[in-house]
Amino acid sequence: xxxxxxxxxxxLRTVLVREGVALLAESGLAGFSVAKVATRAGVSSAAPYRHxxxxxxxxxxxxxxxxxxxxxxxxxxxxxxxPDPVERLAATAGAYVRYALDxxxxxxxxxxHDFAGPHRDTVRxxxxxxxxxxxxxxxxxxxxxxxxxxxxxxxxxxxxxxYGYATLLFKGSRxxxxxxxxxxxAVAAARDQVIGHLMRLAGPPTVRP
Amino acid sequence: xxxxxxxxxxxLRTVLVREGVALLAESGLAGFSVAKVATRAGVSSAAPYRHxxxxxxxxxxxxxxxxxxxxxxxxxxxxxxxPDPVERLAATAGAYVRYALDxxxxxxxxxxHDFAGPHRDTVRxxxxxxxxxxxxxxxxxxxxxxxxxxxxxxxxxxxxxxYGYATLLFKGSRxxxxxxxxxxxAVAAARDQVIGHLMRLAGPPTVRP
DNA sequence: GTCTATAGTCAGATAGAC
DNA sequence: GTCTATCTGACTATAGAC
Numbered sequence: 334x335x336x337x338x339x340x341x342x343x344x345l346r347t348v349l350v351r352e353g354v355a356l357l358a359e360s361g362l363a364g365f366s367v368a369k370v371a372t373r374a375g376v377s378s379a380a381p382y383r384h385x386x387x388x389x390x391x392x393x394x395x396x397x398x399x400x401x402x403x404x405x406x407x408x409x410x411x412x413x414x415x416p417d418p419v420e421r422l423a424a425t426a427g428a429y430v431r432y433a434l435d436x437x438x439x440x441x442x443x444x445x446h447d448f449a450g451p452h453r454d455t456v457r458x459x460x461x462x463x464x465x466x467x468x469x470x471x472x473x474x475x476x477x478x479x480x481x482x483x484x485x486x487x488x489x490x491x492x493x494x495x496y497g498y499a500t501l502l503f504k505g506s507r508x509x510x511x512x513x514x515x516x517x518x519a520v521a522a523a524r525d526q527v528i529g530h531l532m533r534l535a536g537p538p539t540v541r542p
Numbered sequence: 543x544x545x546x547x548x549x550x551x552x553x554l555r556t557v558l559v560r561e562g563v564a565l566l567a568e569s570g571l572a573g574f575s576v577a578k579v580a581t582r583a584g585v586s587s588a589a590p591y592r593h594x595x596x597x598x599x600x601x602x603x604x605x606x607x608x609x610x611x612x613x614x615x616x617x618x619x620x621x622x623x624x625p626d627p628v629e630r631l632a633a634t635a636g637a638y639v640r641y642a643l644d645x646x647x648x649x650x651x652x653x654x655h656d657f658a659g660p661h662r663d664t665v666r667x668x669x670x671x672x673x674x675x676x677x678x679x680x681x682x683x684x685x686x687x688x689x690x691x692x693x694x695x696x697x698x699x700x701x702x703x704x705y706g707y708a709t710l711l712f713k714g715s716r717x718x719x720x721x722x723x724x725x726x727x728a729v730a731a732a733r734d735q736v737i738g739h740l741m742r743l744a745g746p747p748t749v750r751p
Numbered sequence: 752g753t754c755t756a757t758a759g760t761c762a763g764a765t766a767g768a769c
Numbered sequence: 770g771t772c773t774a775t776c777t778g779a780c781t782a783t784a785g786a787c
Contacts, residue, residue, distance in 0.1 A: 345770080361654060363572045366762055379765080380771055388763065444713045445570055490707065490731040497706020498699065504653045522699040525738030526731065532741075533734055554752080577780060589753055591782065 346384040348374045353395040358436040362446055367391060393452035399440055400459035406432055408466045418474040419527050425467060426495040426523035427516040433499030434512050444496065467492060474527055476534065487530055494526060495519060555593040555603075557583045562604040567646040571655055576600060602661035608649055609668035615641055617675045627683040628736050634676060635704040635732035636725040642708030643721050653705065676701060683736055685743065696739055703735060704728060 342348055352373040357365055367388050368378040385391040410428035411421040433440050448456050467488045475484060498519050502509050509515055551557055561582040566574055576597050577587040594600040619637030620630040642649055657665050676697045684693060707728050711718050718724055 342770090362570075363655075367764090368762060376770095377772055378762085379773080382764065383770055444710060446572075447713070486727065489710070490703070490727070490734075493706035493710040494699070494703040494731075494735075495706070496710060497702035497704070500709075501653060501698070501702040501705060504656070518695065518699070521742070522703075522735065522739075525742055526703075526735050527738070528741065529734030529736070529738030530731075532737065533730070551752090575780060576782090585752095586754055587780085588755080588782080588784095592752060597781065 342374075342376075345374065345376065345380065349381055349384060349391060350394050350398050353391055354398055354436070357395060357399075358440070365392065389448065389452055392446070393448050393456050396446070396448070396456045397459040399436075400456065400463050403429065403432060403440075404459065404463040404466055407463065411466070411470055418470070419524060419531075422467075422470045422474045422491065422527060423520045423523040425470065426491065426498075427520040429492075429495040430499045430502075430519040431512060431516050433496075434502065434509060434515065437503065440499075464488065464492075475531070479534070483534070487527070490526065490530075491523060494522065498522065551583075551585075554583065554585065554589065558590055558593060558600065559603050559607050562600055563607055563645070566604060566608075567649070574601065598657065598661055601655065602657050602665050605655070605657070605665045606668045608645075609665065609672050612638065612641060612649075613668065613672040613675055616672065620675070620679055627679070628733060628740075631676075631679040631683045631700065631736060632729045632732040634679065635700065635707075636729040638701075638704040639708045639711075639728040640721060640725050642705075643711065643718060643724065646712065649708075673697065673701075684740070688743070692743070696736070699735065699739075700732060703731065707731065 349370055353365070353370045356370055356373060360369075367381050367385075370391065371378045371381050374380075381391060385394065406428050407425040410424045414421045414424035447453070468484060471484050471488045471491065472479070475487065498515075502515060558579055562574070562579045565579055565582060569578075576590050576594075579600065580587045580590050583589075590600060594603065615637045616634040619633045623630045623633035656662070677693060680693050680697045680700065681688070684696065707724075711724060
C-alpha cells in the first residue's frame with residue numbers, strides 16, 4: 334500500500350485469463366485481442382506479454398480454463414441428477430446449455446480455433462478431462478457389454494448436440510430469456526437421443542433385405 | 543478480348559461471393575477480410591467496393607449463398623431418401639454433415655455472426671427457406687396432431703445436432719477422411735433422436751413417483 | 752469497372768524507463 | 770512487473786486516374 338502509486342495485481346495472469354474468457358464470451362473469437370483483455374484487466378497493452386509470450390498463449394489459457402470449468406460443472410450436474418444413469422447423462426446436456434447461455438457464445442469459438450504446437454496439448458488436456466467425465470457417464474447408461482467405440486460414439490453425438498443447441502440459441506441473436514426452458518429442452522433432447530440409441534442397440538436388427 | 547489488357551470478369555460479384563464462402567470455409571470468420579477475398583478473386587483490394595458497399599454486405603451475401611445451397615441440398619437429400627418420413631428427415635442430417643465436411647468449418651461462423659439492419663433480412667430470408675424445408679419434413683415425421691410448436695422443437699433439435707456434429711468434427715482438427723462414415727453416423731443419430739422423440743410423444747408417461 | 756495510392760484505424764509485439 | 774512509446778503490418782474504405 335505504501336510503496337507504489339501504480340497498482341500491481343497479486344496475480345495478473347489469473348485476472349487476464351478471467352477477462353479473456355469474458356471477452357470471448359461477449360465478442361467471440363473475432364473480437365478477441367490482447368489489447369482489449371489488457372484494458373479490461375486495467376493494465377497497459379504491454380503487460381500481458383510479461384505473462385504470455387503471444388496472443389495464442391493467452392487464447393489457449395482461456396480455452397483451457399473454459400474446458401476445466403465445463404468439466405467441473407458437468408460432473409456436478411450428473412451428481413445432482415440422481416441415480417438413473419440415463420438421467421445423469423442427460424443432465425450434462427442441460428448443464429452445458431446453461432453454461433453456454435451464461436457465458437454467451439464465445440465458448441463455441443474455442444472449439445472452432447485450432448491451437449498449434451505446445452498450446453494444443455494444454456487445451457487438449459482439459460478437453461480430455463471433459464470427455465472422460467462424459468465417457469464414464471455414457472458407459473453407465475449403456476449396456477455393460479457395449480464396446481468403447483460405441484460409447485465414444487454416443488458421447489460424441491451427445492456432446493455435439495448440446496454444443497449445437499447452445500450455439501444456435503445465439504444465432505437467433507436475441508438474448509434468450511427463458512434459460513431454464515432451454516435447459517429443460519436440451520435435457521429432453523439428450524434423453525430422447527440416449528433412449529433411441531438404446532433401442533437401436535437392444536432392438537431386434539430390423540430386417541435388411 | 544480486343545479492348546482491354548486488364549481482365550474484367552463477366553460477373554465479379556459472383557466470383558467474390560464464391561471466394562468469400564471458400565475463405566470462410568478455410569479460415570473462419572476471424573480470418574475473413576475483404577482484402578483477402580479480393581486477392582483470391584484476382585482483383586485489387588478496392589474492386590469489391592464497387593459491388594458491395596462494405597464488409598458486412600459481402601459477408602451477408604456469402605452467408606445467404608451458403609444457406610441457399612444448404613436448403614437445396616437438404617431438400618434433394620430428403621427426396622432421395624425414399625418414402626419413409628423418418629428416414630427423409632434423418633437424411634437431411636447426413637446431407638448437412640457432408641456439406642459441412644466439404645466446405646470445412648466456416649459455415650458455422652455464419653451462424654455465429656449477427657447481421658445488422660438490411661443485411662439481416664437478406665440472410666434471414668435464406669435461413670427461413672432452410673427452416674421451411676425442415677419444418678415440412680418434420681411435420682410429416684410426427685403424428686398429424688402435433689402442434690407447430692412441437693414440430694419446431696424437433697426441427698431445432700435436429701438442426702442444431704447436425705450443426706454441432708459437423709462443427710466438432712473439425713475441432714479434432716484433423717481433416718476427417720472417412721466422410722461417409724461420419725455422414726452415416728449423423729443420420730443414425732438423427733434417426734435415434736426422432737424415434738426417441740416419437741416415443742416420448744406416444745409412449746405412456748413412464749412412472750414418476 | 753478496375754486500377755493505384757493513400758488515409759485512418761487497430762492489433763501484435765518489442766525496447767527501455769521506473 | 771508494469772509503464773510509456775514505438776514499430777510493423779494488416780485491414781477498411783475513399784479518391785482519382787484510366
